[in-house]
Amino acid sequence: MKFSWPMRAPLFPEPTMHSPLAGLTWEIWRRSRRSACLALGCIAFCALINAATPERFYDRVGQNLFGLFMLVSFLLTFGIFNYTEVSATKDWNSFPYRLFVLPIPTWQLVTLPMLLGVAWVELVYFAWIRLVWTHAIIPMPGWPAVVLGSYMVFYQTVLWGLAGFRIARLIALGFGGASSIGVACLPMFSKIFPSPWFSEERLVPIVVGLAVLASVVALATVRRQRHGGGRRQSWFKTRWERMLDLMPRRTKDFRTPASAQFWFEWRRAGLLLPICTLFVLVVIFGPITWFYRRDPAFTAETLLKILAVPFVLAFAVGKAFIKPEFWSMTLSMPSFLAVRPLSSGEIVVSKMKVAALSVAMSWVLVFSFIALWLPFWADCADINESMSLFHLIYPHSWLALELLSIGVLVFSTWRLMVNGLWAGLSGKRSYYFGSPVLQICLAVLLLFAIGFWPDALRPQIHPTLAISIVGWALVLAVVLKLWFAVFAWSRITPRRTWQYWLIWSSCTICFVALGILSASIPTDTFRLEHLIVLAAFLVFPLARLGLAPFFLAKNRHELVLTPERLAVGKNVQIALAMVVSGIAILLGMDFGRLAFRYVDAGGHQVRMLACGHGSPTVVFETGARGSGGAPLEMWEKVQPDVSKFTSTVAYDRAGVGLSAPGPDPRDARQIARELHTALQNARMAPPYILVGHSFGGPFIRVFAGMYPGEVGGMVLVDPTQEEFINRSQANNLDGDIQPDDWNLIQAGLTEAHESRIPGGIPVVLITGTGPRVLPSFATEEQKLKYRTMRQTWLKYHADWIAKVPNGQHILAENSGHNVPDTEPELIINAIERLVVQARSCK
């Protein structure tokens, strides 16, 4: 006996409709109810927040939040009025063909969705203005409304008009969007370029006129489509297809199913990213760079923007790419693919390979553009300077670093493109939309956390067990993500695990190499810690790719959820591996911190690293630049060896490295006082051998002047001399010193000049006179300038040390200014001699 549910009474009785237009309107409403409610929901949510929170919230956070939701609601609006359907006969997305058999004239069919679209977008816009952006001052509220309405008309015209040309349609829509944003900003330019054409009175009729023209074009196009297409339309299509026929086509057979699947995926969507990149570069960046070709500052900024182009495009294209079928609206796997004797893992891998090739081609285009642009029509003054500096800092490894950076860029773009592959292939809309939304929310939360609680990342709050809550959470998330993905991947395609490990390990090696090579610049974390953390975070981007084959298999076979159990042994292995890698990461992060001490230096804490035993204590002072400076890691090639024969201490001055900021004014006497307090609180007994580099030289001279009885010797490593005072600000080598810093520099040098060396203590001054061989890309003028400067410094040093009794001048001929990095053994030997002298004196 059949059993049927009793008919449920509908919630809202459907209206009886008496006119065809009412019927069409009802249809549009019914099919887009959800999106419309979501859009209105966004507005309501933001309006509530706006009403409930004070204006201060709006200034700090509210703007960005509202902006995000406004973007979402407008995207939903344009999605609602994407009034197209797939046409079965022609295999494209166009004006719904099934409406053409209704007894409605074409002009009504066309104008109804257009007018509804314009009305809806204006409604949404005014709701935003009136309800949410109440604290903002909007100069011309009507103007964006006009632009939005006309973009809606243009949008629908393009959708219906360019029905058969998918890629061209996308490009036209993107271009139209960008140019309408530009047009919307035109009235603001009227302040810079006063011109009657930028006034609202002239622009509004022009834009409205263009919109009307577009609607006429739309009407003509749809009418032609309804009546079977005119001869002219098919003329263009036949020409286009004839051109496509002439292009070379593949004639060889495929050797393996994997290569056939690669060809299939490539034909669907492979060329989209390179074409879009080419379009953006040639049409947008080409003219702009030509226009600004004499502006050096512009070059550097635009270079960064050009490097960002593939990322943005890859993210956008990737959203469609992760679906099983690129050009379809549904997420289900087409059965043509599902019945191929190809495992789900292979299908996923072929998609990833296509993405990789796409991304590689786009980057080739970007780099060719840069290679053409920079030499031929850009002003590279700023860039050349930065590049010379870079090559000076890394004389041996700059090429490797550049290649590695390129590798990192390309890899990150690829990862961005296949982002969410598992969600798209799973076939569920909730995953597909939810995954990127979740990621964006997490990123926003993280930024909020860092912005609101900067102290959370500073270890001073808990000096010994110094991991903040955010750090713990990140570490746990990384470990879980990695192993969850490996677990999922090995379940569905055990034979593919080696490829996953290959990607992971090669990227880890690249990152480790990057870390090692860049270690010559002092960073503010220990090198090892940094590398371990980097290596661990590297798996963060890779983790969920491993889920993709599992979810594709679910989509393909419409698997009912039956949880399988892995063999117990494998579970235990994975659990152990998780624990081990978690411990490794935690140790790495904590490793550095456990070695440091935080000592009070008169009201604030400074970070100190003390090693070795014995007397006298060697105290290291780093260089400075105004109020900033280098952290104690600067001495990492010197301090360990010195601590083998005596006790050493290196520290971060207040406000430098990981030390808390200290009170103003930060002149040399204040610094010397703080150092003295810190040494006493750390129970480091005098005598001290002071070692100072660069601006640390004046600091230790002031210290020695203030506490003469406690200093047993001084080593000045390429110190800054007081003749610097005489150079006027315009004449100095580094033109970007702030006026406040300049005052501090002058104060420090003056105080050093006034301090006296305690009688009889040995002083060693090391000057870097080299390097002997300057890098080849430096111009002759730069080389001459540099050598002259070095000669001048040598002269100042020689003059000064000559006046010091018991002074010794050592020349470091292979080093420039950074002697502790390039010739540390000179410093170590000098310190050793002084220590021996100090011990024998006692």
Add this chain to the structure above:
Amino acid sequence: MKLPSPSSAEAVVAITDLSRRFGAKTVLNDVSLYVPRGSVFGLVGENGAGKTTLIKHILGLLQAETGTVRVFNLDPVANPVAVLGNVGYLSEQPDLPGWMRVEELLRYAQAFYPNWDKVYAEKLRAQFGLDPAQRLSTLSKGQTAKAGLLVAQAHRPNLLLLDEPSSGLDPIVRHDILQAVVRTVADEGRTAFFSSHLLEEIERVSDQIAMLHHGRIVFCGSLDEIKARHRRFTLHFETAQVKPPVIAGVLSLSGEGKEWTVMCNGTRTELPSIAAGMGARIIDDRVPSLNEIFVAHAGTFVS
């Protein structure tokens, strides 16, 4: 229901106690089916009986909720590559990608099947009259079906699986498809399985026939067995019957007044006595056609 057991001939497809529900609706209800090797198996059923669902289970496009599905003694969900590599599938609406050309389609499909016979494929293509440079979206419905059939056949699969292949096609194309089915089985050891509601075709080529009705197998066996099981009687009553006479054990009943046609399923020996008891005599007694058997079964309400 007596079903051919797997021990007699090796079963290419063995489905045991398969059930499937979509939400509240039960589409397949305890279906058990064995397709012996080297035979042509025809599956009949009305629209919505569950034929496509059953075929999707064989292909691994659906996983069995209860019961088992084994194709070539393998689970099609666990071993998609091994199973699909030996199956040629033609669906009701061949969803071939419209952007591909015919030659590209052949080249693409060839990569997946190691047994692909290029000469044979070329011969079939010429026979079907398909232009290699033509895009699939510009082919007519019959040509698309032929292209799908070409891809399904050219690698000489061990199991040719056709899901309502002739729906909407003209007689010439239908003839080609049937020829393909017959030719498949003529080569030793290969099996064909097709579902249809064009009963004269099924009658013509099938060795075994099964009928699905509301998710249940109603009959299954060779054509002769089925025909032997059913009998069509025409009864002539003495008095005109105002409402349909109630006769126990018949499948269907039609007619009016004094002449009534009865379809029996196994009660043929008792019917004469029952009829005599109701005051009717049998004026016609013959073997029904498959069409009539189908309609008789489909009209009944399965409880």
